[in-house]
Amino acid sequence: MQLFLLEAETERKKMAKELKHMTFDEFASNVRAIFDNLARKGEPVLIEREGQIYRLEPEEIHQPEDLWSSYDPEIAKRGLKESAGALIGVDTEALLRDIHRDREQGSHGRSV
Numbered sequence: 060m061q062l063f064l065l066e067a068e069t070e071r072k073k074m075a076k077e078l079k080h081m082t083f084d085e086f087a088s089n090v091r092a093i094f095d096n097l098a099r100k101g102e103p104v105l106i107e108r109e110g111q112i113y114r115l116e117p118e119e120i121h122q123p124e125d126l127w128s129s130y131d132p133e134i135a136k137r138g139l140k141e142s143a144g145a146l147i148g149v150d151t152e153a154l155l156r157d158i159h160r161d162r163e164q165g166s167h168g169r170s171v
Contacts, residue, residue, distance in 0.1 A: 083108035086115075 079102065086093060086106045093104060093115075103116035146154075 078103055078105050078114075080105040080107065080112075082106070 081104065083106055086104075096102075097104065097115070097117050101117055103114050106113045106115060
């Protein structure tokens with residue numbers, strides 16, 4: 060475990076040396092050019108301010124997959140037919156009560 064931590068720290072230091080490093084004042088006076096370069100190259104920048112180092116990098120934006128790209132209505136119909144009877148023997152009234160009760164409970168990240 061300790062060897063892994065040493066390797067991770069060594070790799071972090073190596074990466075920090077390879078990245079563009081600048082002072083906060085340098086950053087503040089060249090903000091537009093730095094962001095233009097970030098947009099063009101996508102390479103992170105290290106900014107040092109009062110002994111603390113901050114990493115600035117573009118957020119990776121993943122385009123959502125087209126929900127319908129692999130939709131096959133025949134497969135959907137077959138799935139519905141195969142699921143017929145899946146609730147046989149289940150107390151559906153109790154199931155619906157449980158679902159409604161669970162939906163009324165708050166959860167982290169969901170406004171109530």
